[in-house]
Amino acid sequence: MQDLQTRITTLKRPALLARAARFGVDEYRRDIHLRRILQADPLPRSAEAVMRLLDLEQDAEYRRKSRDGSYSAARHVELLIAIAGEARIMQASRLRLM
Numbered sequence: 001m002q003d004l005q006t007r008i009t010t011l012k013r014p015a016l017l018a019r020a021a022r023f024g025v026d027e028y029r030r031d032i033h034l035r036r037i038l039q040a041d042p043l044p045r046s047a048e049a050v051m052r053l054l055d056l057e058q059d060a061e062y063r064r065k066s067r068d069g070s071y072s073a074a075r076h077v078e079l080l081i082a083i084a085g086e087a088r089i090m091q092a093s094r095l096r097l098m
Contacts, residue, residue: 008087021080028085046090053083
C-alpha cells in the first residue's frame with residue numbers, strides 16, 4: 001500500500017479540477033470545511049482525514065469517469081481542496097517536529 005504522501009502526489013485529475021482546487025486551498029479551514037465534508041465531530045487527525053477524503057475523492061472520480069448523473073464537479077473540487085489543505089497541515093506538523 002502506498003503511503004499517504006505518495007497517494008496525494010500521484011493523483012492525476014483534469015487540469016480544470018486541479019486548477020480550481022489550487023485556487024481554493026488557501027481559503028481551506030478544516031474546522032469549517034472538513035467538518036461539513038466528513039460530518040464528523042470531533043475531527044480526525046490529518047492523516048486519517050486524508051485517507052477518508054481520498055476514498056471519497058476516488059468515488060467522485062469514478063462517478064465523473066462513468067458519467068454518473070449524481071456526479072458533482074463542485075463536490076469533487078471541494079474534496080480536492082480538502083485533500084490539499086490537509087496535506088499542507090500534515091507537512092507543517094512534520095516540519096515542526098524536526
